[in-house]
Amino acid sequence: xxxxxxxxxxxxxxxxxxxxxxxxxxxxxxxxxxxxxxxxxxxxxxxxxxxxxxxxxxxxxxxxxxxxxxxxxxxxxxxxxxxxxxxxxxxxxxxxxxxxxxxxxxxxxxxxxxxxxxxxxxxxxxxxxxxxxxxxxxxxxxxxxxxxxxxxxxxxxxxxxxxxxxxxxxxxxxxxxxxxxxxxxxxxxxxxxxxxxxxxxxxxxxxxxxxxxxxxxxxxxxxxxxxxxxxxxxxxxxxxxxxxxxxxxxxxxxxxxxxxxxxxxxxxxxxxxxxxxxxxxxxxxxxxxxxxxxxxxxxxxxxxxxxxxxxxxxxxxxxxxxxxxxxxxxxxxxxxxxxxxxxxxxxxxxxxxxxxxxxxxxxxxxxxxxxxxxxxxxxxxxxxxxxxxxxxxxxxxxxxxxxxxxxxxxxxxxxxxxxxxxxxxxxxxxxxxxxxxxxxxxxxxxxxxxxxxxxxxxxxxxxxxxxxxxxxxxxxxxxxxxx
DNA sequence: TTTTGAGTTGTTCGA
DNA sequence: GTCGAACAACTCAAA
Numbered sequence: 001x002x003x004x005x006x007x008x009x010x011x012x013x014x015x016x017x018x019x020x021x022x023x024x025x026x027x028x029x030x031x032x033x034x035x036x037x038x039x040x041x042x043x044x045x046x047x048x049x050x051x052x053x054x055x056x057x058x059x060x061x062x063x064x065x066x067x068x069x070x071x072x073x074x075x076x077x078x079x080x081x082x083x084x085x086x087x088x089x090x091x092x093x094x095x096x097x098x099x100x101x102x103x104x105x106x107x108x109x110x111x112x113x114x115x116x117x118x119x120x121x122x123x124x125x126x127x128x129x130x131x132x133x134x135x136x137x138x139x140x141x142x143x144x145x146x147x148x149x150x151x152x153x154x155x156x157x158x159x160x161x162x163x164x165x166x167x168x169x170x171x172x173x174x175x176x177x178x179x180x181x182x183x184x185x186x187x188x189x190x191x192x193x194x195x196x197x198x199x200x201x202x203x204x205x206x207x208x209x210x211x212x213x214x215x216x217x218x219x220x221x222x223x224x225x226x227x228x229x230x231x232x233x234x235x236x237x238x239x240x241x242x243x244x245x246x247x248x249x250x251x252x253x254x255x256x257x258x259x260x261x262x263x264x265x266x267x268x269x270x271x272x273x274x275x276x277x278x279x280x281x282x283x284x285x286x287x288x289x290x291x292x293x294x295x296x297x298x299x300x301x302x303x304x305x306x307x308x309x310x311x312x313x314x315x316x317x318x319x320x321x322x323x324x325x326x327x328x329x330x331x332x333x334x335x336x337x338x339x340x341x342x343x344x345x346x347x348x349x350x351x352x353x354x355x356x357x358x359x360x361x362x363x364x365x366x367x368x369x370x371x372x373x374x375x376x377x378x379x380x381x382x383x384x385x386x387x388x389x390x391x392x393x394x395x396x397x398x399x400x401x402x403x404x405x406x407x408x409x410x411x412x413x414x415x416x417x418x419x420x421x422x423x424x425x426x427x428x429x430x431x432x433x434x435x436x437x438x439x440x441x442x443x444x445x446x447x448x449x450x451x452x453x454x455x456x457x458x459x460x461x462x463x464x465x466x467x468x469x470x471x472x473x474x475x476x477x478x479x480x481x482x483x
Numbered sequence: 484t485t486t487t488g489a490g491t492t493g494t495t496c497g498a
Numbered sequence: 499g500t501c502g503a504a505c506a507a508c509t510c511a512a513a
Contacts, residue, residue: 142511150490150510233492284491351492390491402505403493410493469494473505480506 005096006032006177008089010082011075012108014101014132014250015064016210019167022099022129027170032177034093035068036076037061038085039189045107047299047381050374051192052343053248055199056208058191060249063209071173074180079189082111083118090124092181097125101132101250104289105381106296134164134254135286137293147294149396154290155283167256198340205342206245206377213246217257221264228274235335235346236419241278242344244378247285254282288382291396298395299385300366307394311475314363321462322357323371325424328454328461330437331411332356334424341424343377348414354391355405360468362475365392393476401476404469411437427457 007026014020015037026033041048049057065075078085086098098119102112112128119126130136135158141147148154192199206212224231224239231239246252258279265275291298302308321327325336335349345353357368365388372388373379389395415421418436422429428439430450435442440454440461447454454460 143513144511146511148511152490153511280491348492355493397490397510399492400490400505400507405492406494477506 004031005094006034007097007099008034008036008086008093008095010086010098010100011035011037011064012100012103012250013248015060016251016253017064017067017071018169018210019131019253019256020101021131021168022101022127024168024170025127025129026097026099027172027174030172030175031097032175033073034076034089034095034177034181035073036078036089037064038082039077039079039184040082040085041079042081043107043111045110047105047107047373050376050379052199052375052377053379054191055202055343056206056245056249056377058186058189059203059206059208060251061186063207063211063251067210071176073174073176074183076181077184077186077189079184083115086115086119087122089181090122093177095177096123097127099127099129102128102130103132104137104293106292106299109296131253131255132250133286133289134158134258134282135161135290137290140290147290148287149291151284151287151397154287155280158283158286164255164258166259167253199343202343202377205344208245208249208251210246210251213243213252216241216243216246217252217260221260225261225264225274225278226271229277232277233348233414234416234420235338235349236415236417236423240347244380244383245344248378248380248383254285258282285383288380288386291386292382295396298389299381302392302394303389303396304394304398306479307392310394310479312362312364313475314357314361314367318361318462319357319363319367321459322353322361322363322368326459326462327356328440328459329356329407329411330421330425330428330439331407331415334415334421337424339372339375343375345376346420348410349420350387351391352405352407352410354388355403356407358388358392359404359472360407360463360465362472365389365394401480402473404472406465406469408437408465425458428452 007029009023009026017023061075068075078089089095116126140154140157140161142153207215220241228239231237243257247254261275261278265272295303322336325333327333331349332353335345335353339345354368357363358365369384369388372384386395390398393399393401411421418433421436428436428450431439431442431452432446435446439452439458452458
């Protein structure tokens with residue numbers, strides 16, 4: 001074997017150059033490196049990126065391309081079945097190794113195993129590297145050696161374990177393989193073609209890529225972190241990091257986020273509790289991946305067996321009203337519209353809309369998860385599945401069945417001044433605070449003065465809260481009695 | 484093996 | 499308006 005034969009670095013959900021163990025390792029070997037991204041629309045069982053994710057992917061790949069080119073590298077874009085593409089690239093370049101970051105989705109794990117097997121047969125080294133999580137799922141076990149099913153002891157164990165290794169800054173300069181192999185023109189991939197123009201203003205809201213991720217982190221640690229514990233519950237405040245899409249695409253490593261937050265806490269004892277709270281949110285990302293690794297069925301099937309029998313009963317019309325932000329409950333509609341218009345929804349509101357879909361409308365959580373998958377820029381199989389199952393009650397460590405969010409209470413509690421609702425549901429903006437979350441209770445003269453005719457400008461509620469709540473309790477009760 | 488304490492995010496009702 | 503209890507029963511994790 002030629003010791004100077006090139007290594008293919010196969011980019012996946014790790015679109016960065018810094019603190020990337022596989023790439024660093026490839027560079028450290030002193031062999032030429034070929035950075036490559038493969039769009040694989042056909043991998044079996046794959047959850048292919050949804051519409052919003054494809055928009056992000058387009059811009060993220062462009063950003064990565066730009067960073068690589070400042071270092072003299074060139075990202076090779078290819079489309080097709082991963083194994084076939086890698087084989088082709090190997091025969092073009094004489095590469096003898098393929099390095100990548102590991103993923104945790106069941107289909108991705110299967111693919112990694114197949115590649116390992118097939119490439120080994122050709123005497124090609126195939127190496128997967130950790131680096132997308134703080135704690136690898138198999139490393140964290142309870143005292144019986146089993147995976148955790150409850151967040152709090154899981155996270156306690158993580159915090160007690162050895163710290164994640166600090167981010168590595170690479171010193172060696174890469175020797176990029178030259179000439180760079182032919183690459184697809186990304187515009188031919190049609191990740192986003194601009195029509196309809198639903199993502200028209202997204203570039204003013206988001207900056208996909210490592211630089212944008214760093215800026216989000218810096219802003220957050222410089223300001224909002226100081227009031228994170230309380231502020232993060234209020235969707236009108238910019239108190240959350242909005243790092244989720246960056247983390248999903250691996251543009252910034254969780255270790256970098258972890259160490260930056262820790263440093264902030266150490267520098268200012270006053271915010272160290274807030275920092276811990278923030279770290280535990282990273283912990284939820286870890287926990288979701290831990291669950292998906294050990295219980296791969298959670299993306300498709302209920303974590304709790306008895307929920308297979310749950311009497312889901314929603315109608316397509318109700319699902320559509322929810323998707324379009326036309327349920328007649330302002331906080332729900334505001335969230336669904338924020339999602340559609342920005343590719344994002346505040347976490348507090350995600351819980352409210354998810355509770356509404358599964359409990360008020362009794363629609364299967366999978367319908368909600370599928371909609372989020374297509375519309376969220378940060379759509380992530382582990383987070384999405386475990387989040388929806390948690391709300392629906394079918395998940396690990398699920399909320400009690402009687403915890404049914406009251407959309408009126410949630411709105412008036414967490415959007416006290418109505419700033420969020422008035423922004424996203426402008427047709428009722430002129431209503432006084434008192435009726436903003438429950439326009440159907442406003443007296444006729446108040447409605448008239450605000451220029452609102454229910455059923456014309458804004459829908460009457462599609463379900464009655466009290467009746468829906470009782471129906472949900474009955475449905476969940478039936479599950480208990482049946483088992 | 485058995486026991487014990489605890490479990491992200493809430494709501495409603497009645498005092 | 500505020501406050502505390504009830505809302506079930508179960509599973510998990512650790513002692």
